[in-house]
Amino acid sequence: MSAVEHATPLLSVDRLTMRFGGLLAIDDLSLDVGARQITGVIGPNGAGKTTFFNCLTGFYKPTVGSVRLQHPQHGTLRLEQLASHQVARRAQVVRTFQNIRLFPKMTVLENLIVAQHNTLQSASRFSLAGLFALPSYRRAERQAIDKAVDCLRRLGLLEHANSAAGALPYGMQRRIEIARALCVDPLLLCLDEPAAGLNPRESGELNALLKHLAHAQGIAILLIEHDMSVVMNVSDHICVLNYGRKIAEGTPQAIQRDPNVIKAYLGEEEADELSSGEKAP
């Protein structure tokens, strides 16, 4: 269906189902995410988008189905079988949260250093090399700081490096969360509504950033977003969920014309009235 169907996608979700008691949150969802691509996941509230993310990143164990990731070093990894921290550590699939989850009392720089915990922790050799500040540890710490500073500079956050993260404005906190996720060296970055609460200028900057990350840096991005100006602009591929089911999939242009999608978003009657008025530039 889509123009860019890769031979082996980076991530392939196969017949994923998540059931909470009687509630079917995700129903038989299959989806491929290509490398170097931005894949948008949209749908009305309660469609199961965040649940889908929680299944991918190990916070929920899906009832049925599999999530396979083609890792350049570790081969095929079954994400649904990994513990949540292993999803980030081993599979390098990193997520952000709909309601920002920074470490509010720590500084922005510290937030980004915590993201490099595993590298630094092994450099500190059970904290012993760290306790005595051995050169090997000091070097690793220096590198971690450089990496964090570099990341902050790219996202225009450097001047706030020493401020407490929780004290900064909302839009900035969103960017810090992305910066922090980037410090884990993600193969796949899962962003849960990164544009929520951003003003038009900020979401414009976000668009540019996402495109840069995917196309220049080769980080695949899975994007949940309600802001259509972001989704339609940046996504290479869009998947639409409604009541846990995939109702459409394709390029942004195709999605905008899809009658099922219009129906899901606008309801039956309005969709008929507006049948062709929905086409965005």
Add this chain to the structure above:
Amino acid sequence: MTTLVMQHPPQTAATRLQDATRVAAVALLLGIPMIGLTTVDQGGALQVASRWPLLGAFVAAAFFGRLLLRYALDQRQHRRQTRPHAAAGASSALLRRIGWGALLIALLLPVFFSDNRYVVDTATTVLIYVMLGWGLNVVVGLAGLLDLGYVAFYAVGAYTYALLSTQFGWGFWQALPVAGAIAATFGVILGWPTLRLRGDYLAIVTLGFGEIIRIILVNWSELSGGPNGITSIPRPSFFGLPFKPAGDEATFAAFFGLEYSPSQRIIFLYYLILVLALLTNLFVSRLRQLPIGRAWEAMREDEIACKALGMNVTNVKLSAFALGAMLGGFAGVFFAARQGFISPESFTFNESAIILAIVVLGGMGSQLGVVLASLVLVLLPELGRDFAEYRMLLFGAAMILIMIWKPGGILAHREPTLRHQPPVAAGASQ
């Protein structure tokens, strides 16, 4: 009531009068049955009598008292608003100076009070609590795990030393690391089942753990001597030189050619706990700047975010429990060696509560705050001895006042573990 009052903006005299009238009306309403009417025994039968003048005085007192309270509170709020927002967070340079000053005083204290056993003894007690506070700070202040049973690890350390020394003749320095390791093991034993618990739930489990340890000590008489405890625990020696009157063996006094005096041991114990506490401080301060310490703080801030960043939260939690317990165990060893006698009496929940109060009152995570809070919590009851039975009342009132005055603890300021020093010409790059 005061909290309600304080939320109002400052008011004019008229509104204040109005407010006081309302309060007086309530006082009148309550006062009629409680003060205005009373019963008197008249010839075997109860008669209702009235006390209107007294009621009048009561209502008047409520009226003027309220007026005065309002006025005082408004004045205070006014002062607060007009005062420039200075001293919002005491600067870190000042704090460092206070820290060094406190260290200097601690080092010189026995020199000035060498013949005052009471002062040195009390200072030793303060230092034990400082060390316990620094240990618990790892668990509560940094990792954010509310532990109400910390005294259990203190007890494990104390009993380990007591048993190793009385049964196997181990010395203080040999037993110290072993006791620390055993206490750390107990920390992990507590940590495992509570991995998924947070906040109040964790607090209850840790509370139970503390009681379990104490009750085992009371009941397992073969091991712990039961309620009678363990007596004649050897005192620590100065690198093998005991503090005794000169005899056959080499003693501290004889070796250094000094006159024997019992205060030598007291002062030695003081310096011993000072060194242990300082090492604890150094250790914890350094850990805080390492990945493990930052992971503790990050976990306190948001555990889910930690997982999403690939952090193994289980290890982070267990390490906090284990290291906190180890430090508590060290303090326990010192306690046993100092007292020469231990029993389960010394390890009640009350102790846990005081150590926790030290950490919270000092400002969670603040090392210097723990010192100040220990001073307050140990010295207040001592200074309050003149007040006899009102001592604990005073103590409680002081704690409440501190928490009203500084809700985040005495030193709530958090010092970042690392800073970005921008090269001179770095500005906004984009």
